[in-house]
Amino acid sequence: MNIIQAQNYDQLSKIGAAVIAGQILAKPDSILGLATGSTPEGTYKELVSLHRQNVLDFGKVSSFNLDEYYGIKRSDPQSYYAFMYRHLFSHVNIPGENIRLPNGEAQDADAECKAYEKLIAASGGIDLQLLGIGANGHIGFNEPGDVFPAVTHHVSLSESTIIANSRFYSSREEVPRSALTMGIGTIMAAKRILLLVSGAAKKSIMEQALYGPVTPNVPASVLQFHRDVTVVYDF
Numbered sequence: 732m733n734i735i736q737a738q739n740y741d742q743l744s745k746i747g748a749a750v751i752a753g754q755i756l757a758k759p760d761s762i763l764g765l766a767t768g769s770t771p772e773g774t775y776k777e778l779v780s781l782h783r784q785n786v787l788d789f790g791k792v793s794s795f796n797l798d799e800y801y802g803i804k805r806s807d808p809q810s811y812y813a814f815m816y817r818h819l820f821s822h823v824n825i826p827g828e829n830i831r832l833p834n835g836e837a838q839d840a841d842a843e844c845k846a847y848e849k850l851i852a853a854s855g856g857i858d859l860q861l862l863g864i865g866a867n868g869h870i871g872f873n874e875p876g877d878v879f880p881a882v883t884h885h886v887s888l889s890e891s892t893i894i895a896n897s898r899f900y901s902s903r904e905e906v907p908r909s910a911l912t913m914g915i916g917t918i919m920a921a922k923r924i925l926l927l928v929s930g931a932a933k934k935s936i937m938e939q940a941l942y943g944p945v946t947p948n949v950p951a952s953v954l955q956f957h958r959d960v961t962v963v964y965d966f
């Protein structure tokens with residue numbers, strides 16, 4: 732693993748954007764795996780800035796997002812679809828047809844997960860997957876449990892994730908209870924992985940993930956088995 736300590740969030744965001752920019756410059760038709768959450772917001776801002784400075788062309792880039800709440804409309808400002816347009820897609824020239832997120836409006840969640848997994852495989856696979864880590868060690872919405880879920884699936888969110896995500900809602904009751912997420916196998920199949928970890932509150936879980944035993948109780952610990960992981964943290 733390539734582990735980089737940034738001095739602060741601003742530098743973490745610039746390094747994160749530099750890694751993604753390098754990927755796009757080396758392979759303009761890169762397939763990116765993208766994440767939502769507070770951590771990558773600064774990275775997306777930096778990517779938008781590089782695009783505006785004429786450094787980065789997203790014209791041939793494709794993307795697959797890690798996850799989406801289930802039972803939420805794409806037009807809902809809390810949807811990950813809306814988040815991605817707000818922070819990145821509306822500000823760069825990535826073609827709309829190249830953008831994919833699991834559809835949280837699908838009637839049949841399991842069929843949607845199967846179709847999403849197939850689409851990723853048919854694309855030739857993700858070149859660079861961006862990840863954050865949950866306070867409980869989750870990546871995507873792969874929550875701590877007894878097994879590493881292999882493929883894209885419909886998952887009930889753990890109480891700790893619902894509490895963490897309630898910061899975006901006026902009450903905990905409004906937070907969606909389930910989500911569609913890439914599986915651990917889907918994530919591990921990415922050619923490269925970039926994990927961003929921000930804030931001292933994540934120090935202990937990051938150390939467990941990177942240096943502790945590999946266990947589904949700390950889903951991010953599986954990254955120890957991936958051959959090309961860059962971790963950037965800011966504490």
Ligand code: F6R
Binds near residue numbers: 766767798865869871
């Ligand atoms: C987001 C995702 C989650 C977040 C994680 C950290 O698409 O899949 O795993 O990366 O919950 O979230 P933040 O960055 O808000 O601390």
